[in-house]
Each structure stands twice: as C-alpha cells, then as structure tokens.
Amino acid sequence: MKAAIVHDWIVTLGGSEKVLKEIYNLYPSADIYTLFFKEETAQRLGIEPYKIKSSFLKKFPRINKSYRNYLLFFPLAVEQFDLSGYDLIISSSHAVAKGVITHSHQLHICYCYTPLRYAWDLYHQYLKASHFKGWKAKLAKLILHYIRIWDFTTVSRVDYFIAISNYIAKRIKRVYNRKSTVIYPPVDVDEFELCTKKDTFYLAASRMVPYKKLDVIVEAFSLMQDKKLVVIGDGPEFKKIKKKATRNVELLGYQYHDTLKKYLQKAKAFIFAAEEDFGILPVESQACGTPVIAYGKGGVREAVIEISEKSEFSPTGVFFKEQTPEALRKAVDYFEKNEDRFDYKKIRKNAERFSRKIFREKFKKFVDEKVKEFL
DSSP, rough: OEEEEEESBSSSHHHHHHHHHHHHHTTTEEEEEEBBBOOHHOOOOOOGGGGEEEOOGSSSSTTTTTGGGGGGGGGHHHHHHHTTTOOOEEEEHHHEEEOOOOOTSSSSEESSSSHHHHHHOOOOOOHHTHHHEEEEEEEHHHHHHHHHHHHTGGGGOOSEEEESSSHHHHHHHHOOOOOOOEOOOOGGGSSSSOOOOSSSSSESSSOGGGGOHHHHHHHHEEETTTTTTEOOOOOOOOHHHHHOOTTTEEESOOOOHHHHHHHHHHHHEEEEEEEEEOHHHHHHHHHHHHHHESSSTTHHHHHHOOOOOOOOOOOOEEEESSHHHHHHHHHHHHHHHHHOOOOOHHHHHHHHBBHHHHHHHHHHHHHHHHHHHOO
C-alpha cells in the first residue's frame, strides 16, 4: 500500500519526533507531511528534507519559534494536504495531524499522544500562563473554542486510534468517545547503560515550562539543604526557578545527551513532578538503574513500579500525591528510609518493557492486522 505519514511539526527533537523516526523506519518509502519543519531536526531524525512536504505555514514569520501564535491557521493548513493518492495514512498527532482529510478507500491510523492540549485538558492553564487581558483574552478564548469544535469534528476521519498510554486512552474515550489500543512509545533504552555506582545527588531534568513543576522541586530542596539537587534544562521559567534555588541546588541549564546520560546514571534518584501523558525521562532514568521519585498521576504510573508490600514486582520508584514542596519532601524522606529495597538491575529490567524493538514489533503487527482487514 502507498503510505503517507502526517506529523504535526518537526522543530525540536522531542518524544513525538522520536516516535516519528521509528514509524518512518518501519515505512521508509512513505512520504511525510508536516505543517512546518527545521531541516536540521529532520536530518537528526534520519529523514532527508526532500521527503517532507510542508504547508503554507512554512512562509510565516518566525514560524519555528513562535508557532503557537498561528494556532488559528493550523486546521486550515493540515486540511490542504492532498492525500488522495495514498492507501494508508498514519498520523502522529498531539495537535492537528489527525485532522487530515481522507476518503472511504483509505485506511487512517492515528498514533495519538493526547487530544489537543490547548483546547481540552490544559485550556484554563494555557490561558492563565499566557497572561492575556482585555480583547486579547477574549480573542484567545474564541480561537480555542473554534479549535475545540474543529478537533472534535475530525474524529470521524480516523479509522483506528493508538494511545501512548492507558492514561491517554481514557482521555481519548472521554474527549472523542472512541476506543483505542495502547502501544507505549519507544524509548532508546540501549543508549542508557546500567550504572550500579550511584552518587549522593538527586536529579531533575526537563524543559522549564510551568506544567513541568520544576519550581516545586527546587522549593522542596530548599527545605532539605543537607541534600544536593542538580537541575538540567532551560526555558522561559529559568530565571524564576534560579531565584528560588538555594546553595544545595545546582542549575546546569541545557545539556547535550551525553552529559544528561552521565547524570542520569550517577543520580541517587530522578525527581519528576509533572503530570505527563507518559514520561520518557523516567524510563531513561530506570534504564540507567536509577530509581524515580514522581508525582503519582498520569502515564508515569504505568512506567514506574511503586513500593508496595503486596506487589510481586521489585519497586522502581516512589510516588507523591500532591504537586507541593512538602509532599515531595516527604517522598524523598520515605525513599531514603527504603533505599535498600531498590535493586538497580531490576530497575533496568523494568525499563526494557519500553524498548524501540518492542514498539516496532507491536506497531507493525497492529498496522498489518488492520491493513489485512481493510483489504
């Protein structure tokens, strides 16, 4: 079957782009459609720019940096892609990719990271973070209302949904009223070798944006100045977080992969305070044999095994119930009291459930089965 892969945009090398790479490796003859892209990022994914077809948005000023300002145009742009000559459409969607127009003789499978966050779950949080006032606030609400209506009307364009976690499968059911099959995203666990000799510092790493809650982590360690915290990452919240950092907190800013890996391998534990759809960094941490202390909500609950007397599985982390400094402080204290219960090799073994190899096998099997039914 002639195949096309549709991805929202290719700007940074994030989790969804790593999934795109694996899907493309499974279907290397497929054409790729995306709203806009950076050639450098595409090449880092192993995709030659000539294989990518982009929309009229690529000509908009500062599109790769200020793309959220053009959200209103995303639905129109994705609907302009002419996919009528393809038999199989695979959309890799966290925004509008699933909204491509298809016809009855095409099979459309959507790998869904989440229903559009701005329009649904993070609607109120997005408006607060934007600090819009007056007519700007009213216009933003109107645009998001339109996006929400459009997003729901495009659900029927998808034949089958694949969710990245059970957490997202529930969200797809609630928002779109559609069933989905869960296939966890690929994590390159082979790139993160096991290390059984740990240092005394704790590690947090992510983009410094509000929902990641790095400020909560830094504030928690201001209550525990006898413990060292290393923070890797950059973003709009950096200055705010730096002001809250005490002497025991070291902010390293953005770091390359090899440096991040070194810290993941040596950390006493990895701290994760966000409510994520899945959470790749906690899995990469476990691949290094490093336990995880995480906010106990979202997809991370499916990747981390909590300490429990009843569980037959070896624990890989500790959860805290509230995104507050005090809740995290108590979790760190609980972790240290139970540190001897963590087996670094078994933590690594748990991470291997999310390998690239397993993703490729499950994804290809799913697509092959649906193609067979379709034909």
